[in-house]
Amino acid sequence: xxxxxxxxxxxxxxxxxxxxxxxxxxxxxxxxxxxxxxxxxxxxxxxxxxxxxxxxxxxxxxxxxxxxxxxxxxxxxxxxxxxxxxxxxxxxxxxxxxxxxxxxxxxxxxxxxxxxxxxxxxxxxxxxxxxxxxxxxxxxxxxxxxxxxxxxxxxxxxxxxxxxxxxxxxxxxxxxxxxxxxxxxxxxxxxxxxxxxxxxxxxxxxxxxxxxxxxxxxxxxxxxxxxxxxxxxxxxxxxxxxxxxxxxxxxxxxxxxxxxxxxxxxxxxxxxxxxxxxxxxxxxxxxxxxxxxxxxxxxxxxxxxxxxxxxxxxxxxxxxxxxxxxxxxxxxxxxxxxxxxxxxxxxxxxxxxxxxxxxxxxxxxxxxxxxxxxxxxxxxxxxxxxxxxxxxxxxxxxxxxxxxxxxxxxxxxxxxxxxxxxxxxxxxxxxxxxxxxxxxxxxxxxxxxxxxxxxxxxxxxxxxxxxxxxxxxxxxxxxxxxxxxxxxxxxxxxxxxxxxxxxxxxxxxxxxxxxxxxxxxxxxxxxxxxxxxxxxxxxxxxxxxxxxxxxxxxxxxxxxxxxxxxxxxxxxxxxxxxxxxxxxxxxxxxxxxxxxxxxxxxxxxxxxxxxxxxxxxxxxxxxxxxxxxxxxxxxxxxxxxxxxxxxxxxxxxxxxxxxxxxxxxxxxxxxxxxxxxxxxxxxxxxxxxxxxxxxxxxxxx
Numbered sequence: 243x244x245x246x247x248x249x250x251x252x253x254x255x256x257x258x259x260x261x262x263x264x265x266x267x268x269x270x271x272x273x274x275x276x277x278x279x280x281x282x283x284x285x286x287x288x289x290x291x292x293x294x295x296x297x298x299x300x301x302x303x304x305x306x307x308x309x310x311x312x313x314x315x316x317x318x319x320x321x322x323x324x325x326x327x328x329x330x331x332x333x334x335x336x337x338x339x340x341x342x343x344x345x346x347x348x349x350x351x352x353x354x355x356x357x358x359x360x361x362x363x364x365x366x367x368x369x370x371x372x373x374x375x376x377x378x379x380x381x382x383x384x385x386x387x388x389x390x391x392x393x394x395x396x397x398x399x400x401x402x403x404x405x406x407x408x409x410x411x412x413x414x415x416x417x418x419x420x421x422x423x424x425x426x427x428x429x430x431x432x433x434x435x436x437x438x439x440x441x442x443x444x445x446x447x448x449x450x451x452x453x454x455x456x457x458x459x460x461x462x463x464x465x466x467x468x469x470x471x472x473x474x475x476x477x478x479x480x481x482x483x484x485x486x487x488x489x490x491x492x493x494x495x496x497x498x499x500x501x502x503x504x505x506x507x508x509x510x511x512x513x514x515x516x517x518x519x520x521x522x523x524x525x526x527x528x529x530x531x532x533x534x535x536x537x538x539x540x541x542x543x544x545x546x547x548x549x550x551x552x553x554x555x556x557x558x559x560x561x562x563x564x565x566x567x568x569x570x571x572x573x574x575x576x577x578x579x580x581x582x583x584x585x586x587x588x589x590x591x592x593x594x595x596x597x598x599x600x601x602x603x604x605x606x607x608x609x610x611x612x613x614x615x616x617x618x619x620x621x622x623x624x625x626x627x628x629x630x631x632x633x634x635x636x637x638x639x640x641x642x643x644x645x646x647x648x649x650x651x652x653x654x655x656x657x658x659x660x661x662x663x664x665x666x667x668x669x670x671x672x673x674x675x676x677x678x679x680x681x682x683x684x685x686x687x688x689x690x691x692x693x694x695x696x697x698x699x700x701x702x703x704x705x706x707x708x709x710x711x712x713x714x715x716x717x718x719x720x721x722x723x724x725x726x727x728x729x730x731x732x733x734x735x736x737x738x739x740x741x742x743x744x745x746x747x748x749x750x751x752x753x754x755x756x757x758x759x760x761x762x763x764x765x766x767x768x769x770x771x772x773x774x775x776x777x778x779x780x781x782x783x784x785x786x787x788x789x790x791x792x793x794x795x796x797x798x799x800x801x802x803x804x805x806x807x808x809x810x811x812x813x814x815x816x817x818x819x820x821x822x823x824x825x826x827x828x829x830x831x832x833x834x835x836x837x838x839x840x841x842x843x844x845x846x847x848x849x850x851x852x853x854x855x856x857x858x859x860x861x862x863x864x865x866x867x868x869x870x871x872x873x874x875x876x877x878x879x880x881x882x883x884x885x886x887x888x889x890x891x892x893x894x895x896x897x898x899x900x901x902x903x904x905x906x907x908x909x910x911x912x913x914x915x916x917x918x919x920x921x922x923x924x925x926x927x928x929x930x931x932x933x934x935x936x937x938x939x940x941x942x943x
Contacts, residue, residue, distance in 0.1 A: 245308045247421030249278075249375075250455035251383065252293070252300035253429075254415030254438050260296070262393050263508035266410070267294025267472050271301035273389045277382025278303060281373045282310035293459070293470040295511050298438070300470060302458060306420060310372030317343065319364040322355060326364075340366070375420060380427045383418075387429060400431040407431055415439065419455040440466020441511050443562055468511040476507040479559055482515035483543055486557050490517060493548040496557050497533065506541050510561040518542070518575050522554045524582040528670050531585045534660050539581055540574070588655040589670075596675045597650040597668060604649055612722045612771070616649050619714065622766045623648065627710035629762050633754040636702035637680070644684040644707045647672060651685075665689040680704070691737060699748045709745050709759070712738040717763040720780050721772030739787040746811035751885075753812045757781055781808070788814060796822065803936040813885070820887035821936050829898040830941070836901045837932050838939035840925050843910055849926020850919050858920040863900070863907040868924060870900045875931045882934045890935055897932070 251274060258266060271292030278284040284306045293300035319325060325336035332340075332350045340346060343366060354365040392410040399406050407430050418425040418434035427434045440450045444467040452458050462470045469475040480503065483496045506513075524532060529552035536542040536556055543557040558574045560567070605617030613619065624645040631641035651657050651668035669686020673679070684704035688711055699705055719725075719733045726735050746753040760777045773779075785805050792801045796818050804817045824830055859865045874893060881890035910921045932938050 245421075246305050247308070247423075248455045249284075249303045249306040249379070249425075250300065250417065250419045250452065250458045251303075251379070252298055252415070252417040252438055252452075252458070253387075253413055254298050254417070255409070255413045256411040257296050258294075258299075258411055258508070259393055260505050260508035262391065262410075263294050263296070264472055264504055265391050267292045267299055269390055270294075270299040270386050274301055274382045274386035275303050277385050278306060278378060281378040281381070282313070283307050283373060283375060283378045292472070294472040294508075295468055295470055295475070296509060297511070298468075298470065300417075300458065302455060306375065307372075308375050308420065310378065312369050312372050315368055315370045316354075317366050317368070318358060319353070319366055321358075322362045322364055325353075336364070343368070376426050379418060379425050380429075383427055383429055405431060417452055417458075419452060419458075422454045438462070438466070441468050441561075444512055469513070472507060475510070475513060476503060479503065479507055479510075479513045479515065482513060482559075483557055486515045486517055487545060490545060490555055492553075494545040494553055494555065496543040496545055497537070499537065499543075502537050502541065502543065506559045509541065510559055512561060512563060514560040514563040514567070516558045516560055516567050516571050516574075518556050518558050518571055518578065520554050520556070520575065520578055520582055524586055525552065525554060527582070527586045527589045528667070530663060530666050531589060531656060531660065532582060534662060535581045535585050536578060538660075538662075540578055542574075542578065584659070585656070588659060592654040592656055592667070592671060593674050597647045597671050597677075598675070600650040600653045601646060603653050607652065610718075610722075613718050613767075616652065619718075620646060620649055622718075622763075623707075623710045623714050625766045626714055626759075626763050627706050630706045630709050630754060630759070631703070634702055634706060634749050634752045636706055640678055640680050640703045641684075641706040641710075643677070644681045644703055645710055647677070647681065648685050648688055648707060648711065684708075691741075702749070705745045705749055709742060712741045712745075713759060713763045714766075716742070716780050716783075717760060717772065717776055718767060720783070721764065721767065721776040723773065725779070725783075735783070736787055739784045740791060742784060743788050743791070743811050747815070750812050753810065756784070756811060784811070792818065799941060800825070803938065803940040806937040806940060807933070813887075816885065817887050817935050820891050821941070823888050824891035824894075824938075825941065827892065827895050829895040832898050832902065833894060833932070834938050834941035836898075836905065837929070838942040839905065840929050840932075841937075841939040844922070844926060844929060847911065847918075847922055849922045849929075852923060853927060854920050854924035858917055860917060861908050863903045864921065864924060867900045867904045867928070870897060871924075871928060871931065875927075878931055878934070887935045894932060901928075 253270070271290055275284060275288065275290040279286055279288065284303055288306065289304040291302040293302070319336065319339050325333055325339075327333055332347055336350070337347060340349065345366065345368075349366065352367070354367060355362055356365055357363075387409070390410065395408045395410060396412075397406050397408045398412045409430055413430045413432060415438055416427070416429060416432040416434045417436060417438055418427050419436055424434055424436050436452050437449050438452065439445070439448065440462065446465045446467065450462060450466040452461055459470050459474075462468050469478060487495050532552055533544045536544050541559070543559070545553045545555040545557065547553055556578070558571065560570050562570070564570065601620070602617070604620055605615050607616040608614075609616045609619045624642050627641040627645040628638050631638040648665070648668065651664060651671060654667060654671065656667050657664050665688045666686055668688075669682050672682035672685050680701050680703040683701050684707045687701075687704050688707055690708075715733065716735055716738050719735060724733060731737075746756075757777065760780055764772055764777050785808055788811065789801050789805045792805075792814070800818060800821050803821055804814055809817060854864075854868060856868070859868060874896065878890050878893050881887075881893060908921065910918065910925065912918050912921075
């Protein structure tokens with residue numbers, strides 16, 4: 243009888259890559275547990291608990307059997323005509339197949355016959371013995387290691403001095419416990435036991451013995467001074483950060499950065515948050531520089547005041563808890579000081595030279611081997627920015643100046659050291675140079691990615707620069723054949739498309755025509771460089787990105803009905819809201835179905851130009867439809883022109899009765915050519931009225 247117990251597996255290794263630790267821990271746990279479940283050793287609903295610290299990957303799986311249950315297996319052997327001769331005796335082919343399965347001629351009478359396709363086949367029913375835990379865990383463990391998302395594999399020799407194995411880091415210990423029993427598995431030259439190692443400096447015992455699978459986390463923390471669970475350690479750090487900030491007082495709070503918190507969690511086994519200080523004179527440097535250098539280089543959490551301004555205090559997440567932490571704090575303060583001094587030096591040096599004086603140097607910086615230098619790109623962006631500025635009503639000279647200076651900070655020492663500060667530093671240097679505030683702000687915000695919460699334009703010059711920059715990239719990169727493929731988008735064209743959409747939403751009715759914008763952008767590139775289909779493809783790409791963005795909120799069908807018309811980007815959301823209201827009407831479904839019928843008719847027989855002629859109306863139903871159109875169509879068009887999209891669609895509700903009557907009583911494709919063309923003209927004009935806001939036919943089920 244199989245005994246069920248909880249299982250614990252731990253692989254003890256040298257320090258794992260911190261940025262990958264969370265994924266490594268999750269993958270190790272999930273793949274190993276899935277392997278056990280697939281073999282019937284663990285139940286489908288067994289609770290799986292991952293552990294990951296800088297020097298270990300582990301998993302606890304509940305309710306694991308010592309031996310999986312046997313299961314019946316039915317195996318197809320071969321067609322009856324091949325397996326049995328004319329006398330019903332087994333053929334050599336059948337006997338050979340049975341032998342391969344560990345059976346002989348004695349089982350032939352028990353073989354089952356069943357239709358398989360068009361022929362009758364022989365099937366051998368047997369009972370497959372359930373997997374033993376040792377063998378099943380060995381298989382699952384090897385699969386878990388093979389599927390780890392390892393950033394880079396390294397090779398190292400085992401203790402015998404001859405054998406080389408490959409893994410993310412050298413492994414030094416393996417624990418495998420089923421309840422309190424060791425499971426005899428091995429991997430990477432290691433045999434499983436019940437001992438591991440604790441914290442390098444603060445463990446009560448160098449070797450920590452795990453007596454039972456369920457005691458792992460508790461014993462490791464008590465005797466090994468290690469919080470094994472990634473989530474538990476992360477929560478502990480968050481709590482200590484909050485407490486330390488409260489002790490500092492004054493309403494300060496640590497910077498909110500999930501990526502930094504994850505990385506620090508992956509660097510420590512026994513977190514201890516301490517408070518450090520640096521000289522206030524460094525606060526003269528833009529806080530973005532100081533914050534970045536503390537985060538990126540030292541993994542500190544800068545403290546911000548209630549207004550979001552940087553203070554001269556920061557939080558250190560130490561891996562040790564000495565009685566007197568002053569030496570730890572002092573050491574970290576000494577380390578951060580040169581970093582901040584470097585930032586101050588870069589800032590001071592950069593301001594000795596204006597942004598404008600750096601612009602000529604961009605002609606020596608390669609942008610792309612087919613698209614030229616950054617200097618050439620700047621000239622293209624300037625031309626597009628001027629074109630946009632003229633149409634959205636902002637100062638053309640300021641837009642041109644912002645575009646001219648936008649990339650100049652690429653040649654500064656600060657951006658050379660911290661590329662993440664592109665644009666931000668340009669804004670600071672532009673203000674220092676006395677540039678117009680709108681120009682400086684435009685430069686500073688040009689790389690903003692997330693503007694979801696922005697609802698109003700604060701700087702039209704900035705929007706002109708943003709549109710020009712994104713469109714130049716979209717058209718240029720796409721035009722030379724580097725469009726996104728699958729999940730690969732090295733030039734962030736999807737993100738650029740969403741940025742253009744956001745700018746159009748913010749600018750509203752003053753937004754330029756998208757096709758005209760893309761066409762002008764294409765015209766500033768050397769003739770013949772871009773593919774001829776570039777403008778059409780980029781326009782379609784932008785609408786597809788909008789569809790993807792809106793579908794989760796409004797529904798795929800609703801969004802498709804609007805996007806199909808490719809209306810001005812700034813009108814899409816308003817039209818969607820109108821369609822949502824229209825769909826609530828009791829007449830909506832019938833009108834959508836009728837519209838779909840009209841569209842299908844017109845696909846086969848396009849409507850002629852002009853209005854339907856009254857003298858060719860033969861049926862009362864078509865006269866009623868024309869009279870309705872004469873009476874109501876102008877009001878619908880007026881509502882559409884005034885951008886009252888909901889009003890335009892709601893007014894169409896009264897169209898249901900005359901449309902239904904028309905299709906009940908009128909045959910469109912009659913033999914009389916004049917009458918048929920007249921009815922097609924009527925339907926054509928009706929489709930134009932109905933589909934001004936959205937393609938209503940696409941709402942039909």
